[in-house]
Amino acid sequence: MKKLGFLGIIGIVALFSISNLFAIKDTPRVKNSTLIKFSHKLHINDVGASCTDCHGKAASSTSEVDYLIPDMQTCFTCH
Known part of the structure; x- marks a missing residue:
């Protein structure tokens, strides 16, 4: 029974980790920010x-x- 609970927790953690990886990939990043x-x-x-x-x-x-x-265009309005 303990083994099943432990595997369930590992599965949930893995699911959240994988879903967060996909969310991070879709977020645009500024190069050399x-x-x-x-x-x-x-x-x-x-x-x-x-x-x-x-x-x-x-x-x-x-x-x-x-x-x-x-974006840089927004910054360029003042700079």
Whole structure:
């Protein structure tokens, strides 16, 4: 009985792991995003930008996994 419960738990963990891999693959990533130094404090407090200036789709977002990082064209409006 214990063996069956243990195998069930392993199966559930495997199922969630596999489903998360597919979710991650569908999310677009910014190439070399670790090289971009960005400060929300600077943009909000010092520049006076609002959240929706960069994250325009946030108002219509329906899921926490929606991709809301602005594209370079959005950044170019100020930079």
